[in-house]
Amino acid sequence: xxxxxxxxxxxxxxxxxxxxxxxxxxxxxxxxxxxxxxxxxxxxxxxxxxxxxxxxxxxxxxxxxxxxxxxxxxxxxxxxxxxxxxxxxxxxxxxxxxxxxxxxxxxxxxxxxxxxxxxxxxxxxxxxxxxxxxxxxxxxxxxxxxxxxxxxxxxxxxxxxxxxxxxxxxxxxxxxxxxxxxxxxxxxxxxxxxxxxxxxxxxxxxxxxxxxxxxxxxxxxxxxxxxxxxxxxxxxxxxxxxxxxxxxxxxxxxxxxxxxxxxxxxxxxxxxxxxxxxxxxxxxxxxxxxxxxxxxxxxxxxxxxxxxxxxxxxxxxxxxxxxxxxxxxxxxxxxxxxxxxxxxxxxxxxxxxxxxxxxxxxxxxxxxxxxxxxxxxxxxxxxxxxxxxxxxxxxxxxxxxxxxxxxxxxxxxxxxxxxxxxxxxxxxxxxxxxxxxxxxxxxxxxxxxxxxxxxxxxxxxxxxxxxxxxxxxxxxxxxxxxxxxxxxxxxxxxxxxxxxxxxxxxxxxxxxxxxxxxx
Numbered sequence: 301x302x303x304x305x306x307x308x309x310x311x312x313x314x315x316x317x318x319x320x321x322x323x324x325x326x327x328x329x330x331x332x333x334x335x336x337x338x339x340x341x342x343x344x345x346x347x348x349x350x351x352x353x354x355x356x357x358x359x360x361x362x363x364x365x366x367x368x369x370x371x372x373x374x375x376x377x378x379x380x381x382x383x384x385x386x387x388x389x390x391x392x393x394x395x396x397x398x399x400x401x402x403x404x405x406x407x408x409x410x411x412x413x414x415x416x417x418x419x420x421x422x423x424x425x426x427x428x429x430x431x432x433x434x435x436x437x438x439x440x441x442x443x444x445x446x447x448x449x450x451x452x453x454x455x456x457x458x459x460x461x462x463x464x465x466x467x468x469x470x471x472x473x474x475x476x477x478x479x480x481x482x483x484x485x486x487x488x489x490x491x492x493x494x495x496x497x498x499x500x501x502x503x504x505x506x507x508x509x510x511x512x513x514x515x516x517x518x519x520x521x522x523x524x525x526x527x528x529x530x531x532x533x534x535x536x537x538x539x540x541x542x543x544x545x546x547x548x549x550x551x552x553x554x555x556x557x558x559x560x561x562x563x564x565x566x567x568x569x570x571x572x573x574x575x576x577x578x579x580x581x582x583x584x585x586x587x588x589x590x591x592x593x594x595x596x597x598x599x600x601x602x603x604x605x606x607x608x609x610x611x612x613x614x615x616x617x618x619x620x621x622x623x624x625x626x627x628x629x630x631x632x633x634x635x636x637x638x639x640x641x642x643x644x645x646x647x648x649x650x651x652x653x654x655x656x657x658x659x660x661x662x663x664x665x666x667x668x669x670x671x672x673x674x675x676x677x678x679x680x681x682x683x684x685x686x687x688x689x690x691x692x693x694x695x696x697x698x699x700x701x702x703x704x705x706x707x708x709x710x711x712x713x714x715x716x717x718x719x720x721x722x723x724x725x726x727x728x729x730x731x732x733x734x735x736x737x738x739x740x741x742x743x744x745x746x747x748x749x750x751x752x753x754x755x756x757x758x759x760x761x762x763x764x765x766x767x768x769x770x771x772x773x774x775x776x777x778x779x780x781x782x783x784x785x786x787x788x789x790x791x792x793x794x795x796x797x798x799x800x801x802x803x804x805x806x807x808x809x810x811x812x813x814x815x816x817x818x819x
Contacts, residue, residue, distance in 0.1 A: 318433055327370075327438040329377035338369035338376045342439065344447065346385035347421045348392050351431045359437055366438055380432065380439035382425050384448045387482055387700055393417050421446075468716045475634045478708030480654030480668075481701035485712055491696045491705065500689040501525050503679060505534055505597040505624070507590075508605055514590065515583060518597055518608070519620040519686055523693055524629075525679070526672045529660040530649040533609045533625040534597050535636060540584035540616035541577075547617045548573050573617055584621045600684050601675065602661050609643055611636050628709045648709055668706070 321327065340362050345355055362378060370376040393416050397403050405413045425446065432439070445452055463469040476485040503525070504517040518534055537543050551573060555566040591608040599606050613636050614623045627637030627646040637646055649660045656663045656671045663671045679685040698705050 314434070314436070318436065321436075321438075322433065322441065325440075325442065327378070327440050328442065329375065329440045332375055334373070334375045336372070336374040338366070338374040340366050340378045342378065342380050344381045344383035345428055346383050346388060347424045347428065347446075348385050348388050349424060350427055356435065359432065359435060363435075363437055370438070377443070378437070378439045379443060379445075380429075380437070380441060381445040381447065382428055384421065384446070387484060389420065390417060391482070391700060393420050463715070469713060470716070471711060471713050473709050473711050474714065475628070475631055475707050476710050476712055477696065477698075477705045478650075478652070478710060479698040479701050479703065479705055480650075480652070481703045482698070483652045485708075485710055486698050486700065486705060490699050492699050493694045494697050495692050496695050496704075498523055498691055498693040498695075500691050501676060501679075502620075502686040502688070503528065503600070503624075504684045504686050505600065506684075508596045508598055514586065517684075518587060518622050520622055520624040521619045522624060523691070524672070525675045526656070526660075526663070526668050527626045527629045527649065528599065528624060528675065529602060529656065529663065529671075530626045530628050530647040531599055531606055531624045532627060532637070532644040532647055533606050533640070534622055535609050535611040535614040535625050536584060536587045536591055536622050537612060537614045537616050538588060538591075538610040540588060540621060541581055543612075543616045544573060544577055544581060576617060576621075580616065580621050584616050587622060600682065601678055607643055609636075609640055611639065629707050631707055634707070646709065650706060650708060652708075654706065 342362065343358065345351060366376055366378040390413075393413070394405055397405070397408065397413075397416065408416070429441075429444070433441070460469060477488070477491060478484075479486050500521050500523060502519055502521045504519060506517050507515060510516045520534060522528065548570065551566060551570045555563060555570065558566050587608065588610060591610045594607070596605045596607050598604070609625070611625075613632055614621060625633045625636050625644065627633045627644070628648045629650065634646075637644060647659055649657050650668065651657050654668050656666050656668065658664045660666075660671065663674060666674065676685065696705050697703060
């Protein structure tokens, strides 16, 4: 009689059980007439490395739910797969290329870089699958998908063009968060803020042909002097007196509600606002009158005339009360441009790699930070640098490259969301067999400039990224309906003969929503 071991050794028992499960296809999901169905779409792990404890914990919970519903008699599918991770995978491969061979992607060329990325994917995808199978994950392994395989790619194209036909996806030049290191747009949730020791540079913009009694320059402040190359206006509040009074009323109300320990700071704020009415108000009202008269200032270094405009973005209680407007490189200034597009333009001064664009004149080709130093020195030499303040500034960084991102106008794909007028009705409209809205076919609702998005807002860097999530989840949900399908966008037939269903995407999305609620 064999003695029972004192300690459990999984290596002596579990591999044989796993092999038995896999060889017998114990977890295969075959569509049938059962009304009770249960589908779990695995959150796809990225092929950037091996699984960790977080994956293990998540997989255990999914496995328990899947096995429980399978034992209850439900037709059950746990859909497995892996995600390409796009930029993240490329970054890992490029980092290893530099560390091991001292080369960049430019040294090896596009073809060889792509080959290396696919080789990395093959190695780590198999490692991930082996880890999941060793854990005993009860997936239908014949159905596993990779988000860039031929099936998913076709589903993405189908979903993308369907949504485009319905006016739910559109392309346009919009202000986005731009990663100059990776040459791509990044969403707001891919950013993190980091405190950087910087400065406020106070610059003098000469007034064009000042009349007697008028100021000969307007003072503006910036934390990024290089952006002045793209300035298209200087803004002043249309009613600085009323704005200062409103700020005073707000501060006095704040004082009335402030606890004792905060009263001194609020009283100092009120005193400063009262002082500004004495020191700044008369000149700000004069600048506002100059704006109404169509007066201009001369942009230093580029010798370009730009208008003085009236906009409430200028705050009389802050700084000089006037602000430089750089629509192509600041989200707030972009908003100002949308309100004054008949008066001012939009000038890009950056190349995708963060160097200065040819619109930057003599500074073209310089790195943005080198250009900053050169511009500050040139302004100082011309007597147009009024002062410099040391400041600690919170700046957005890309979580992918760990570098400072730039607001940048780029042609991007966007998805119309429910908060855009008409989007929800477009998404809910009945579809005909031709794939269009309504009956008969109606023209698609196209987005207007009012649909412009702020940096990172509902932006996708391309068709694949836009539609991958929708198509992948819709495929797994289609499986839940009992049709003979695999994953990704409603793929009919056995796992080895998958043919894209022309009408799968809309019906599968509804099925996925129902089964998520059941799960």
